[in-house]
Amino acid sequence: MTTTTTPRWVDESLVVDPAAGDAVELAGARCPACATTTFPYQVGCPRCGGDSMEHIGLPTRGTLWSYTVQYFEPKPPYRGLTPFEPYGVGYVDLGGVCVESRLTVNDPGAMSLGMPVELVVITAFLDEGQPVLTFAFAPREDSTP
DSSP: OOOOOOOEESOGGGBSOTTOGGGOOBEEEEOTTTOOEESSOOSSOTTTOOSOOEEEEOOSEEEEEEEEEEOSOOOTTOOOOSSOOOEEEEEEEOSSOEEEEEESOOOGGGOOTTOEEEEEEEEEEEETTEEEEEEEEEEOTTOOO
């Protein structure tokens, strides 16, 4: 008998629909009073203090605004895949909001400021042999550093 389970996320509140597979969108908020966009979703506006934020899905494509490579294993309570491999981390400009994110590349020579990237789903770690998912950004196939 085969059991189908919905993939588990590190934090389901980070995405609009955790069951969307590769079509996932990050869950943001937009203030109807001043148009400020935030990620992750938050109840109040950090700019004008408004308290009626709208739930929105953020764009899945953006540009790499800043990046680095993390060469050391994160300390508990953070978990990762074993054995540890360095990974890219960056800020991605989604047009109106910058998102801090894992990157799918860890070679600084394969990254560049302004590089087009797109949202992907990756395995953050395994829990009892089952993948636990998170989001990352990958270079778009139509781009080169």
